[in-house]
Amino acid sequence: MDRRRFILSSGLTAALALPTLRAWGMSPDIQAVTADGRDIVLKSDAVRDLAAQLRGNVLLPGDPTYDKARWVWNAQMLTRRPALIVQPRGAADVSAAVQFARASNLLLAVKCGGHSPSGKSTCHRGLLIDLSLLRGVRVDPAQRLARVAGGSLLGDLDREAMAHGLVTTAGTVSHTGVGGLTLGGGFGRVARRFGLSLDNLRSVEIVTASGEILRAAPDENAELFWGTRGGGGNFGVVTGFDFGLHPMQRQVVGGVLMYPLSMARQVMRFYSEYEAAAPDELYLSCAIASNNDFSGRSGIAFLVCHSGSPQAAAAAMRDLRALGKPVLDTVTTMDYVALQRSGDLDEKRAIGSYTKTGFVRRIEPGLIDAMVDGLAEHPERAVHVGFQHVGGAASRIAADATAFPHRSIHATALLTVDWPGDVEPSKHIEWLLKYWGAIVPHTNGFYTNDATEETQKQLDENYLGNLPRLMALKKRYDPTNLFRLNANVRPG
Numbered sequence: 001m002d003r004r005r006f007i008l009s010s011g012l013t014a015a016l017a018l019p020t021l022r023a024w025g026m027s028p029d030i031q032a033v034t035a036d037g038r039d040i041v042l043k044s045d046a047v048r049d050l051a052a053q054l055r056g057n058v059l060l061p062g063d064p065t066y067d068k069a070r071w072v073w074n075a076q077m078l079t080r081r082p083a084l085i086v087q088p089r090g091a092a093d094v095s096a097a098v099q100f101a102r103a104s105n106l107l108l109a110v111k112c113g114g115h116s117p118s119g120k121s122t123c124h125r126g127l128l129i130d131l132s133l134l135r136g137v138r139v140d141p142a143q144r145l146a147r148v149a150g151g152s153l154l155g156d157l158d159r160e161a162m163a164h165g166l167v168t169t170a171g172t173v174s175h176t177g178v179g180g181l182t183l184g185g186g187f188g189r190v191a192r193r194f195g196l197s198l199d200n201l202r203s204v205e206i207v208t209a210s211g212e213i214l215r216a217a218p219d220e221n222a223e224l225f226w227g228t229r230g231g232g233g234n235f236g237v238v239t240g241f242d243f244g245l246h247p248m249q250r251q252v253v254g255g256v257l258m259y260p261l262s263m264a265r266q267v268m269r270f271y272s273e274y275e276a277a278a279p280d281e282l283y284l285s286c287a288i289a290s291n292n293d294f295s296g297r298s299g300i301a302f303l304v305c306h307s308g309s310p311q312a313a314a315a316a317m318r319d320l321r322a323l324g325k326p327v328l329d330t331v332t333t334m335d336y337v338a339l340q341r342s343g344d345l346d347e348k349r350a351i352g353s354y355t356k357t358g359f360v361r362r363i364e365p366g367l368i369d370a371m372v373d374g375l376a377e378h379p380e381r382a383v384h385v386g387f388q389h390v391g392g393a394a395s396r397i398a399a400d401a402t403a404f405p406h407r408s409i410h411a412t413a414l415l416t417v418d419w420p421g422d423v424e425p426s427k428h429i430e431w432l433l434k435y436w437g438a439i440v441p442h443t444n445g446f447y448t449n450d451a452t453e454e455t456q457k458q459l460d461e462n463y464l465g466n467l468p469r470l471m472a473l474k475k476r477y478d479p480t481n482l483f484r485l486n487a488n489v490r491p492g
């Protein structure tokens with residue numbers, strides 16, 4: 001966690017904001033766009049008034065930090081340029097920005113980690129609320145609670161919690177945002193033990209479309225709390241998350257066990273049986289990496305995290321290693337936080353990528369064939385295809401207990417193609433979509449956090465029986481659909 005950022009005083013904030021205000025001295029009004037695509041002009045006086053209210057920053061194109069602030073994952077494909085960016089330092093700043101956007105019906109995006117593969121956390125010519133200055137985690141070990149600021153990254157949470165021998169479910173790449181991941185789901189290495197990230201939420205602080213700052217929890221605004229757990233950013237900007245934590249040992253057994261690509265079908269068949277019977281302590285994803293991968297090789301890999309007893313972990317590894325001679329075996333006893341960082345990318349800005357995912361209840365032989373056969377004729381770029389392990393505690397929750405309804409899944413089927421930032425993407429996307437066509441009949445719904453170009457109808461259907469309740473909530477808290485750049489729920 002960047003503690004210096006978290007504790008910056010308002011005095012320093014004012015100093016940081018000054019150059020921007022000076023740059024606006026002669027600046028003309030700002031061309032922008034409404035949520036429904038109409039051109040509008042924002043008066044520079046109005047923007048200056050907004051800036052004067054904030055502890056945080058307002059950035060305009062041309063500001064030295066504007067490009068950094070608008071950065072999102074998949075930057076090669078997502079080149080959108082907001083008309084202005086607000087970097088809040090607290091819920092009051094968020095509230096001011098939301099009210100400013102609502103007053104002009106301005107297109108509004110909200111960004112935490114910026115990992116949305118389809119760019120839901122950025123916008124072109126609208127207002128971007130960039131939560132990157134709102135980072136910080138405080139752990140209350142006695143209450144087993146982590147209080148997490150709304151712009152924090154997963155690595156912040158893992159590191160601070162594990163310093164107390166505590167953990168909650170987070171995703172597998174530490175520079176992913178807590179915000180987007182938790183509000184849409186949250187799969188990770190301990191989800192089979194402790195449920196999804198959203199299942200571990202105890203309460204949130206949320207700024208709704210009216211600009212109100214509310215607490216939502218089982219005992220207060222309970223329906224709103226229900227909706228935030230799976231409804232994405234549809235109901236407001238979450239400025240604080242309280243997560244329940246669980247005791248867990250720091251040392252787990254983790255790493256990558258990779259077999260040659262020629263064993264892909266055999267390994268996946270074994271996997272389909274083994275994962276279905278695995279204990280909750282074993283997280284066992286299985287992925288084919290081609291041309292580029294976790295290690296610089298091609299092959300079919302188990303991605304392991306065993307957080308049970310050393311004896312149980314050793315027995316599981318004996319089973320997995322009995323399949324043959326691996327081309328890579330990094331599985332060892334290791335620090336959980338280090339494992340959580342092991343998939344981080346050093347130069348995430350230089351990569352373009354395209355992903356399709358779908359939920360899987362059973363890994364059937366036909367699905368394995370489609371997965372393996374589809375790899376043929378790939379366009380010689382980095383390809384990752386396989387299954388992220390779910391099930392366990394995440395599937396022992398009722399479909400209507402939270403807004404996230406997909407509880408009978410065992411895995412997420414995932415296809416990703418990556419390419420260097422300077423390569424023309426269309427042939428890679430076309431290839432992936434053709435491949436995906438053979439996988440999709442074996443899936444049941446999809447992970448909205450990874451949704452790329454789904455239609456409103458597909459999004460509606462994906463909320464299953466929870467849709468009417470979500471639409472009613474949307475009508476109550478965001479009747480004009482101000483928060484629409486997400487897996488959108490229309491006001492009903």
Ligand SMILES: Cc1cc2nc3c(=O)[nH]c(=O)nc-3n(C[C@H](O)[C@H](O)[C@H](O)COP(=O)(O)OP(=O)(O)OC[C@H]3O[C@@H](n4cnc5c(N)ncnc54)[C@H](O)[C@@H]3O)c2cc1C
Pocket residue numbers: 073109110111112113114115116117120121131150151170171172173175176177178179180181182183184185186187188232233234236237238239449450485486487
């Ligand atoms: C490299 C990589 C690894 C991943 N690994 C996993 C994984 O292991 N498990 C998993 O479950 N998912 C994983 N994902 C998918 C991940 O859940 C989504 O990308 C998610 O959007 C990331 O959250 P973010 O805060 O970075 O997203 P952002 O792009 O910042 O936001 C995504 C959406 O959430 C909204 N939002 C974000 N923060 C807030 C907030 N505080 N209040 C209101 N709305 C908000 C945004 O407006 C936007 O609609 C991964 C994605 C990538 C790119």
